Amino acid sequence: MLAMEKDFDSKLRVEGTDDTNKDNSSNTVASNNVQRSKSFAFRAPQENFSIQDFELGKIYGVGSYSKVVRAKKKDTGMVYALKIMDKKFITKEKKTAYVKLERIVLDQLEHPGVVRLYFTFQDTFSLYMALESCEGGELFDQITRKGRLSEDEARFYAAEVVDALEYIHNMGLIHRDIKPENLLLTTDGHIKIADFGSVKPMQNSQITVLPNASSDDKACTFVGTAAYVPPEVLNSSPATFGNDLWALGCTLYQMLSGTSPFKDASEWLIFQRIIARDIRFPNYFSEEARDLIDRLLDLDPSKRPGAGPDGYATLKMHPFFRGIDWSSLRAQTPPKLALETGAQSSDGDDYNDSSWNPTHIGDGSARQSDGIVSSSSSAESSGHITRLASIDSFDSKWQQFLDPGESVLMISMVKKLQKLSSKKVQLILTDKPKLIYVDPSKLVVKGNIIWSNNSNDLSVQVTSPSHFKICTPKTVLSFDDAKQRAWQWKKVIEGLQNR
Numbered sequence: 439m440l441a442m443e444k445d446f447d448s449k450l451r452v453e454g455t456d457d458t459n460k461d462n463s464s465n466t467v468a469s470n471n472v473q474r475s476k477s478f479a480f481r482a483p484q485e486n487f488s489i490q491d492f493e494l495g496k497i498y499g500v501g502s503y504s505k506v507v508r509a510k511k512k513d514t515g516m517v518y519a520l521k522i523m524d525k526k527f528i529t530k531e532k533k534t535a536y537v538k539l540e541r542i543v544l545d546q547l548e549h550p551g552v553v554r555l556y557f558t559f560q561d562t563f564s565l566y567m568a569l570e571s572c573e574g575g576e577l578f579d580q581i582t583r584k585g586r587l588s589e590d591e592a593r594f595y596a597a598e599v600v601d602a603l604e605y606i607h608n609m610g611l612i613h614r615d616i617k618p619e620n621l622l623l624t625t626d627g628h629i630k631i632a633d634f635g636s637v638k639p640m641q642n643s644q645i646t647v648l649p650n651a652s653s654d655d656k657a658c659t660f661v662g663t664a665a666y667v668p669p670e671v672l673n674s675s676p677a678t679f680g681n682d683l684w685a686l687g688c689t690l691y692q693m694l695s696g697t698s699p700f701k702d703a704s705e706w707l708i709f710q711r712i713i714a715r716d717i718r719f720p721n722y723f724s725e726e727a728r729d730l731i732d733r734l735l736d737l738d739p740s741k742r743p744g745a746g747p748d749g750y751a752t753l754k755m756h757p758f759f760r761g762i763d764w765s766s767l768r769a770q771t772p773p774k775l776a777l778e779t780g781a782q783s784s785d786g787d788d789y790n791d792s793s794w795n796p797t798h799i800g801d802g803s804a805r806q807s808d809g810i811v812s813s814s815s816s817a818e819s820s821g822h823i824t825r826l827a828s829i830d831s832f833d834s835k836w837q838q839f840l841d842p843g844e845s846v847l848m849i850s851m852v853k854k855l856q857k858l859s860s861k862k863v864q865l866i867l868t869d870k871p872k873l874i875y876v877d878p879s880k881l882v883v884k885g886n887i888i889w890s891n892n893s894n895d896l897s898v899q900v901t902s903p904s905h906f907k908i909c910t911p912k913t914v915l916s917f918d919d920a921k922q923r924a925w926q927w928k929k930v931i932e933g934l935q936n937r
Contacts, residue, residue: 551602574623680739
């Protein structure tokens, strides 16, 4: 295990190549990059912390190789959004350069509309980034709870996204994954852009990019989320700032309508609608909103407001933003947040209600000392997959469904779809392996899906980002995940079958 850690660290470290034995006629650009990497110093330090230094709370979000957890530092009481990344998965999937780039980019960005990185640390199994905690949750949740936003609410949020995107683009970066789930809200309701895992630095970027940190070698690589991907990316055209502006148009549409503009039954159908620019505007959209979205969803990325020769001036002057004071945006009063039904105020601690066992991640109680990892690490004994559970919420009431030593890999509140009705259930996957669904109100197991490592006996079919079917020889169960994690369920189940 220690060898694996050293191998990973060697890949992750900042490369500062020694040029003393190289020909002085080396490529100028490469030399500049090397020189910049030598002089680069992180603003957010790498600390010698342990996961045991934090009280872990609710899960903010999950990704393909990471999750973000609410974490309170025990000695200071400071609350962070702790991004936890699985080293083994990152290495296996060759994502090291992406992780490094995200860390470097976040370290250098400083804007009220971008989440801040405070510090990093690591242990045998995981990398950790302590990010600014946005207690207001995702914009996606506000849209879901309210059904759709009023035009005034959408205008305010869109303006704050525009303000932050202008800064990001001026820094020479393309975010490439703008969507309501990546637009977080502070306690008082201001927008912050998060998740820079797909970020793409452009030529002449103001960001220092180190030699061993990059997003991809090809500017046209497919990244992002299906419903927000622009047509030029589907056609393998190079990435531009217009990519983010298309996603902004999709996000504004979703704010006002409650659904994305190209939503359909499968990713393939979504892509067909995007390429055909099949947009259907509800009749309650104002003329100004319809016009702005129509312009942002122009098939020509260079014609989208914000991407032309006049830059963001054209976008900010659009009639939809009439009345917005761009100079004091962050001083204005944001829309009132809709709290989750039965949720506590974000001012109070919710650790007791959303308690989460830290042995699910990291080294558990083990600390590294002089390069030696304690053999008592519960995380090591249970296998690395248990440390990266994709957990929507894991409080003590679900513990009763686990056997001693059993760990949750993924848990979500989903709708179990039947012919004429649907019912909310808590779908739980453990490392046993065990796959069950529970009645969340009565707290009783309603179904136990017989596990098999054979894909002929247990398989997952994804029909849309939110809809998936779990198939066994005797039954086919259909589920709908409002947070559009159907593909994630498929990957986690298949990953467990193949471990």
